[in-house]
Amino acid sequence: MIAAIPFPDISPEIFSISIFGFEFALRWYAMAYIVGIIIGWRIVVAALKRPALWPNSTSPMPASQAEDLLTWIVIGVIAGGRLGFVVFYRPLHYLQNPLEIPMIWTGGMSFHGGFIGVVLAVYIYSRRHKIPLWHLSDALAIAVAPAILLGRLSNFINAELWGRATDVPWAVIFPGDLAQFCPEVAGACARHPSQLYEAVLEGLLLGALLLYLAFRRGLLRRPMAATGIFFAGYGAARFCVEFFRQPDFQFRTDDNPLGLALHIGGYGFTMGQLLSLPMIAIGLWLFLRSRKTT
Template sequence: MIPFPDISPDVFSITIAGRDFALRWYALAYLVGLLLGWWIMMRLMKRPALWGGAAPMHPGQVEELLTWIVVGVVLGGRLGFVLFYEPAYYLANPTEIIRVWQGGMSFHGGFLGVVLAAWIFARRNGIPPLRLADALAVATPIGLGLGRIANFINAELWGRPTDLPWGVIFPGEAAQACATAAMPCARHPSQLYEAALEGVLLALVLFWLVRRGGLRRPGLALGVFVAGYGLARFIVEFFRQADARFITPDNPLGHVLGGPVLGVTMGQLLSLPMVLIGLAFIIRARRRPEGPLP
């Protein structure tokens, strides 16, 4: 067992006029992830050879796109959490929906928000949507990895109980609900599993794909990202603790479809369509001829 490190959820905090202001690790992860994504896209747009011709955007448009992406991530992530995970609660307490600072964001909702924002931006600016989606796919995994590390620092979204030597003793009554009088409860650090798969591994695969000319086939990078994320999330769900609202004495693993043993969680249910959609994009892109060589 590994004791949870003593890390404050705040990077720093200050008091101004009697009010406390703090920068939290999760907010910092969002900020750094967006800035790194912007930098990666700027690099891609300055290298037309990667696209087999002219890049789909000029650098100035990348800066404008960043604003659209921020709006898509925040609105989509929040509304996705409300609709997918706690619709009854927020229907009874609609004013709580806007309190994003209290937590509660869904990746799948944020993904849909980004897709919609990017599509509108592409249509307004005459940019090929698949080309834009490919660039976003390459730029996204690093931000995902940082977000999962922030989840770990916040001691949230932890995994199922385990007796493996790298199990972490997360603090809090909920995390220690499986503890006994003789021994605390250790859990899978599933946030770090996700950071490794959704962040590091997926980023390396996409960078390798770009170097191999993947951006010359519109939709290929997008398909690899969508299918790769869906597969990574599906796998990690076997180790991640399901949301408490889905767990009952008869359904301890929190399955929302199937039996209590051979079933799927909400995260897996939402990820399966991503795998299928991603594979469809990959097959479609592979069947189309490459763009012209530089």
């Protein structure tokens, strides 16, 4: 018998209703996006209302303008997240089935793709409204962690993006996972709850650190510093968790059972690690270039 924690009986749907023969459901994943974005928006507003936090004691834009920025962020997250999944993880499938690309309700979003989408949205918005790019980027950097935290918790509730097989006492047996990728185990497979690892590292700890440094230690007075810490912090956390997370099935073959996106002689990196390395490098570069302004 496997010593593991049974998966909690939580439905992926908060509620569902049927209207004129059509089924509508509110899922935890969608709620995570909605609540996470709202919390992030309120953090940005709170920072903009405190001019003393910013260089020269001047907020980069009025707090009332944050709502307009929110619209751009939502578009960037959805479009970037979906296209990132299509390009990074299943390009051949969607090349053969292009009509499925906009079907986001079927699942398939990439954090790194959503991240790129937000970067482009922020860049365009800053140019269009003549707002210093790094001030805008820093404001978002301190606000994004709640959405990551809630998103990873919803990944756990959905029993998706699970971890690798393990015998640690806190291992979880996910529903529907009957040794699919655990050939060494007969029957149910106990796995790392890697979604919770990510929720703690990428969301809770990184978010708490950024909020403390921004509101208590004057981090926002150093343009690029908050952005650099977020880039490097998320990249490092994701890179480490990938050692416990089951690699994406798209890359698994007979000679590559671990599903490494880049491998030589059985060693290499997962796609998540490959996408995280540039984030770490860029984040460190930004933080080292940041300068304190009074």
